[in-house]
Amino acid sequence: xxLTVHQFACLSDNYGFLIRDEASGMTACIDTPDSGAxxxxxxxxxxxxxxxxxxxxxxxxxxxxxxxxxxxGCTIVGPPxxxxxxxxxxxxxxxxxxxxxETTFQVIESGGHTLGHIAFFDxxxxxxFVGDTLFALGCGRLFEGTPEQMWTxxxxxxxxxxxxxxxxxxxxxxxxxxxxxxxDDSAALRxxxxxxxxxxxxxxxxxxxxxxxxxxxxxxxxxxxxAARVGAAGEPDARAFAAVRAAKDVFKG
Ligand code: ZN
Ligand code: FE
Numbered sequence: 248x249x250l251t252v253h254q255f256a257c258l259s260d261n262y263g264f265l266i267r268d269e270a271s272g273m274t275a276c277i278d279t280p281d282s283g284a285x286x287x288x289x290x291x292x293x294x295x296x297x298x299x300x301x302x303x304x305x306x307x308x309x310x311x312x313x314x315x316x317x318x319x320g321c322t323i324v325g326p327p328x329x330x331x332x333x334x335x336x337x338x339x340x341x342x343x344x345x346x347x348x349e350t351t352f353q354v355i356e357s358g359g360h361t362l363g364h365i366a367f368f369d370x371x372x373x374x375x376f377v378g379d380t381l382f383a384l385g386c387g388r389l390f391e392g393t394p395e396q397m398w399t400x401x402x403x404x405x406x407x408x409x410x411x412x413x414x415x416x417x418x419x420x421x422x423x424x425x426x427x428x429x430x431d432d433s434a435a436l437r438x439x440x441x442x443x444x445x446x447x448x449x450x451x452x453x454x455x456x457x458x459x460x461x462x463x464x465x466x467x468x469x470x471x472x473x474a475a476r477v478g479a480a481g482e483p484d485a486r487a488f489a490a491v492r493a494a495k496d497v498f499k500g
Pocket of ligand 1: 303305308360379
């Protein structure tokens with residue numbers, strides 16, 4: 248039985264995700280960007296929340312933990328760093344698994360944006376929740392980790408099957424596309440960027456994306472191929488990635 252994913256927009260540019268294991272009826276939310284919005288969505292769907300799965304400690308990801316636990320009595324699962332901001336019932340790290348009814352999530356270490364960031368991958372349904380590590384045409388800023396750590400994290404995600412649906416935590420795709428076009432003029436990117444701008448004009452979401460699409464067009468995953476464009480020709484892959492990330496940090500689109 249499959250996993251159902253209910254996606255909704257909240258805060259200024261976050262996505263919230265409520266998921267339900269259809270075999271058991273067990274329900275979880277990925278991160279807690281906006282407790283009011285999450286509780287309203289649960290109400291509309293008629294779902295009872297069993298679990299919160301946190302990707303990292305930032306307020307727009309774990310800030311609603313306390314309120315939602317108080318009201319629903321759910322169990323909170325996440326990386327140890329989440330205790331910086333709120334309650335956590337079960338600490339998990341890369342290599343662990345989390346069961347939601349009959350659905351199994353592999354925990355993937357994905358530090359770099361924060362040191363303890365994790366992602367959740369459901370191999371049976373080919374679904375990944377990647378928080379602020381990988382975005383459509385982008386990646387998270389390096390607030391705590393090193394470029395080497397983030398590059399390693401992105402490679403772990405890139406190794407997932409191409410048809411994996413990737414649920415990113417923010418709608419940043421149009422501005423990511425403007426930057427991507429400044430370092431990459433491949434036909435694949437230009438075609439995707441056009442589609443992204445048109446979709447956003449129509450008010451459509453560009454999340455989820457897929458691993459295959461990101462490998463083909465995301466300038467951070469393509470950093471080794473773009474090294475010369477960012478002054479890192481002949482450098483190791485992680486240095487090329489660092490150069491693309493540094494260029495994005497100062498890009499004025
Ligand atoms: Zn974050
Ligand atoms: Fe965020």
